[in-house]
Amino acid sequence: MKFHGLLILLMLPVISIAQEFNCEVVIDDTNLEGTSFEYVKESLGPELENYINEYRWTEIEFTEQEQINCQINIVLTSGDQNFNFSAETVLSARRPIYNTMTETTTMVLGDQAWQFSYPEGKSLIHDELQFESLTGFIDYYMYLLLGYDFDSFSALGGTEYFDKAQNVVDLAQNEESIGWTRNSNNQRNRFVLVSDLLSNNYEQLRNAFYTYHRLGLDTFTQNPQQAREQVINALTEIQAAKRRSTSNFLYDLFFDTKSREITSIFLDADSRVQLQAYNILRETDQGHLTEYDQLQN
Numbered sequence: 077m078k079f080h081g082l083l084i085l086l087m088l089p090v091i092s093i094a095q096e097f098n099c100e101v102v103i104d105d106t107n108l109e110g111t112s113f114e115y116v117k118e119s120l121g122p123e124l125e126n127y128i129n130e131y132r133w134t135e136i137e138f139t140e141q142e143q144i145n146c147q148i149n150i151v152l153t154s155g156d157q158n159f160n161f162s163a164e165t166v167l168s169a170r171r172p173i174y175n176t177m178t179e180t181t182t183m184v185l186g187d188q189a190w191q192f193s194y195p196e197g198k199s200l201i202h203d204e205l206q207f208e209s210l211t212g213f214i215d216y217y218m219y220l221l222l223g224y225d226f227d228s229f230s231a232l233g234g235t236e237y238f239d240k241a242q243n244v245v246d247l248a249q250n251e252e253s254i255g256w257t258r259n260s261n262n263q264r265n266r267f268v269l270v271s272d273l274l275s276n277n278y279e280q281l282r283n284a285f286y287t288y289h290r291l292g293l294d295t296f297t298q299n300p301q302q303a304r305e306q307v308i309n310a311l312t313e314i315q316a317a318k319r320r321s322t323s324n325f326l327y328d329l330f331f332d333t334k335s336r337e338i339t340s341i342f343l344d345a346d347s348r349v350q351l352q353a354y355n356i357l358r359e360t361d362q363g364h365l366t367e368y369d370q371l372q373n
Contacts, residue, residue, distance in 0.1 A: 094138050094139060094140045094142075094143050095129055095130060095131070095132060095133075095138065095143070096132075096133045096134055096136075096138050096143065096144055096222065097128050097129050097133070097143065097144050097146055097218065097221075098129060098143045098144070098145050098146070099125060099128045099129055099144075099145075099146040099147065099148060100125065100146070100147045100148070101120075101121040101122075101124040101125045101128075101147075101148045101150065102121065102147065102148070102149045102150065103116070103117055103120050103121045103150050103152065104149070104150065104151040104152065105117045105152045107151070107152060107153050107154065108152055108154070108155050112157075113155055115196045116152065116155070116161075116194065119196075120150075120194060121150075123200055124148070124200070124214065126200075127200040127202070127211065127214065128146075128214065128218060131202055133218060133219070133222060134222065134237075141172060142171075142172070144169050144170070144171060144221060144222070144225050145169070145170045145171075145179065146167065146168060146169040146170070146221060147167070147168050148165060148166070148167050148217075149165065149166045149167075150163050150164075150165050151163060151164045151165070158193075159193060159194055159195040159196070160191065160192070160193050161191070161192055161193070161194055162189075162190065162191050163190045163191075163192070164186075164187070164188045164189075164190070165186070165187045165188075165190055165213075166184065166185070166186045166187075167184070167185045167186075167187075167217050167221065168181055168183070168184040168185070169181070169182050169183055169221040169224065169225060170182065171225055171228060171289075173293050173294060173296070174293075174294035174295070174297075175294070175297045175298060176296075176297055180289065180293055180337065181333055181334075181337075182221070182224045182225055182228055182289070182333070183220075183221065183224040183329065183333055184329075184332060184333045185217060185220065185221075185269075185329070187213075187217075187255065187266070189254045189255040189265070190213055190255070191209060191253045191254060192209040192210040192213060192253075193209060193210065194210055198210075202215065204240075204243065205247075206247065207244070207247035207248045207250075207251060209251065209253050212244055212247065212248055215240075215241075215244050216241050216244040216245065216266060216270075217241075219237045219238070219240040219241035219244065220237070220238065220241050220269070220270065220273075222234065222237040223235070223236075223237035223238040223241065223273065224285070227282055227285050227286055228285060228286060228288075228289035228290060229286075229289070229290060230286065230290070231282075231283050231286045232279065232282055232283065232286075233286070234282075235274070238270055238273045238274050239274065241270045241273075242270050242271070242274060245266060245267055245270055245271075255267075258271075263323065263325065264325050268323075268325065269325065269326075272323065272325060272326050273326065277320075277321065278317070278321075278326055280313055280314075280316065280317035281313075281314055281317045281318075281326055281327065281330070283313065284309075284310040284311070284313035284314045284317070285310070285330070287306055287307075287309055287310040287313065288306070288307055288310035288311075288334075291303075291306040291309075291310075292304075292306040292307040292310060292341075293307075293341075296341070300344075300345075303341075304341060304342065304345055304349055304353075307338070307341055307342075307353075308349070308352060308353060308356070311338075311353065311356045311357065311360065312356060314327065314330070314360060315356050315359060315360045318360055327360070327361070328363065331360075331361040331363065331364055332363075332364075335361065335363075335364035335367050335368070336367060338353070338357070338368075339367050339368060339370055339371065342354075342371055343370065343371070350371045350372075351371075351372075353368075353371060354368055354371040354372060357371075
């Protein structure tokens with residue numbers, strides 16, 4: 077069993093086996109006009125929840141305590157008479173923090189360019205050999221969220237699932253839907269995201285992601301001082317990696333997700349540790365300086 081199994085030792089003795097995801101899908105159809113789209117609000121959310129939560133995405137046995145809690149907020153921006161839709165989407169996933177009753181958000185991913193077909197009565201079928209615009213999008217992001225989750229439990233542990241996300245991108249290359257191909261005008265699309273995650277150039281960032289979660293957050297209740305040292309180590313690695321990087325995409329995703337949490341980790345630290353963290357963050361993540369200014373008080 078993979079690293080996830082360590083959680084079993086820290087949870088209740090009564091263990092039940094569950095699927096990987098416990099996902100809630102929220103649909104906003106206020107931009108759609110006319111009665112012909114009423115079925116979308118009623119059926120799309122439940123259909124997607126069943127598709128995600130009932131499918132076996134890995135060969136790993138998850139307990140209920142280990143499930144990845146996720147939320148998908150979908151804003152349908154347009155729909156036509158052929159039941160082709162455009163949507164903006166935000167996906168987030170959480171995993172438990174060891175020795176606590178709390179969770180940490182592993183990643184928040186936004187996508188502003190999803191196009192798919194959803195006629196009434198459409199069945200959602202998982203197919204790893206053929207691309208379909210609705211399920212392909214979901215497959216891609218579920219594999220990304222799995223990759224991030226597994227990366228947080230073991231160094232580079234999510235590679236297998238990032239590879240699966242890359243397979244979805246490969247299948248989509250013959251499609252005309254936006255977001256699936258490399259585009260010089262958009263360096264932050266699905267193609268670029270998974271390509272970066274699998275690039276050797278970002279292994280240091282992914283290793284720091286593991287250090288931050290497994291050696292930092294998961295040990296915080298047992299030894300806060302040592303946990304903060306590990307978070308400092310992770311931030312130092314991220315700082316060094318970003319200095320050599322030509323793209324801020326993955327770094328922005330990390331800090332957009334983690335900036336508040338990082339600040340809270342150091343709020344009760346001694347002034348020396350606060351200053352050390354602040355100096356790293358001031359250089360590495362200028363987009364959240366207002367948040368980090370609390371560490372100077």
